[in-house]
Amino acid sequence: METGSQNGKDATLSFVIPLKDEGPTLQELFNKIAEHASAQTSLWEVIFVDDGSTDNSWEVIRGLAAENPDRIKAIRFRRNMGKADALAAGWQECSGDFVFTMDADLQDDPAEIPNFLQKMEEGWDIVSGWKRRRLDPWHKVLPSRIFNLMLSRVNKVKLHDHNCGFKCYRREVVYAIPMYGEMHRMVPSLAAIHGYRTTEIPVQHHPRTHGRSKYDFRRYLRGFLDMWTVNYLQNFRRRPLHFLGSVALAMCVAGVLLAVLLLALPLPAKLAVELDPAPPILIVGGLLTVLLGLISESNLHENTEQSKRKPIVSSIGLRSEPMFRLPASEHLRNGSSHHNPLVLLIEQDSMSREVHATHLRKAGWSVLAASSCHEAQALMSGPVEVLLLDSSSGTGTEMMELVRVARSTSPNPRVIFLFSDTDMNSAEMTQVGAFAALLKPVEPTIVVGLAQNALNRGRQTLLVPTA
Secondary structure (H helix, E strand, O other): OOEOOOOOOOOOOOEEEEEEEOHHHHHHHHHHHHHHHHHHOOOOOEEEEEOOOOOOHHHHHHHHHHOOOOOEEEEOOOOOOOOHHHHHHHHHOOOOOOEEOOOOOOOOEEEEEEEEHHOOOOOOEEEEOOOOOOOOOOOHHHHHHHHHHHHHHHOOOOOOOOOOOOOEEEEEHHHHHHOOOHHHHHHHHHHHHHHOOOOEEEEEEEEOOOOOOOOOOHHHHHHHHHHHHHHHHHOOOOHHHHHHHHHHHHHHHHHHHHHHHHHHEEEEEEEHHHHOOOHHHHHHHHHHHHHHHHHHHHHHHHHHHOOOOOOOOOEEEEOOOOOOOOHHHHHHHHHHHOOOOOEEEEEEEEEEEEHHHHHHHHOOOHHHEEEEEHHHHHOOOOOEEEEEEEEOOOOHHHHHHHHHHHHHHHOEEEEEEEEEEOOHHHHHHHOOOOOEEEOOOOHHHHHHHHHHHHHHHOOOOOOOOOO
């Protein structure tokens, strides 16, 4: 059996919107996303990332979130960090199978969403928008076209509009690409390093009606330097000594030739004195460059040993994403009357909860899903095998009470915590005897695999010590 990436039917969607001082556009943008996303699926979310706005953007986002608590997540930076950091923060919170990024200024049209998904169904990993007819001043359009031409030639990812913010990704792509500095312009080139394929579709580009552009000419200089950074990563990140060794060899050869020149030719005394230090400096610099290359190779070897994941896109006879199926002997463990083992899933984020529940059911589990500890207690009428507990779904006291009730009705339930850095400390998890703790966001297949592991092994600790 051949396995591969999921295509777009019945997929869940995440929209990451980085913004700064775009308060007047946010309501209209959300309404348009809601209209077109709802036509594709019932499971979608919008993640706003406020990158240090000084207007009323955050107040508008809070109002939208209050009206649409199951649809909106939001992050607010203390100060302006840049678009790359905003995208990285939003990507970390994504739950959708497909992740859209778009600007908040209404120049990107959500009506294009079906076109992106249709193109994704052809098997592409990234679909980028191409503003074929840009409604920007010529002094922005001309340098942008020159830069895109250079970037396509240097990094060998042929697109007309690398910097278009309107893109659609498979979720695995945004989890794999490191995003920092100003690398948001280089996403297709960075993705190519990992073997992901990018294409583009023409999109409608609207004129800006609110606010002002955040870009100036300096971005092209920074983009030029980033272009060569990515070119180095594409060609030499797995063999740094090949690059540094070539530089070192050129330095040593130049040093030797210059030394021979100084010995063989009668140069003016003043010029000879000035050139005398150059040969040893070049030769020693070349040797130091080789040493730097060897250190880089050593670090690369150690990192490769620690993480041997490879960019496998499909396989035959293997499973690139393991689908954990329960054996028949596990269906009636612990005296449960359920045909399938029962997991109680308590997760505040409705979209993430539905995604995890769907994968668990496909793997043979019966699922009771709740958004809070209070709701979960009302649903729990019999024994459960596993509790999947989002640590933001209640206070520490409420969670401990839920676990106590579960243990009073079940012989030996296993507790798996889903937590973020700020949710809970290990002492609280220790008090309830957690089987394991996973840092959010979590791939659904990992949740399913750990639930199966918990069912097989009984209540014992993997990541957090038991009380």
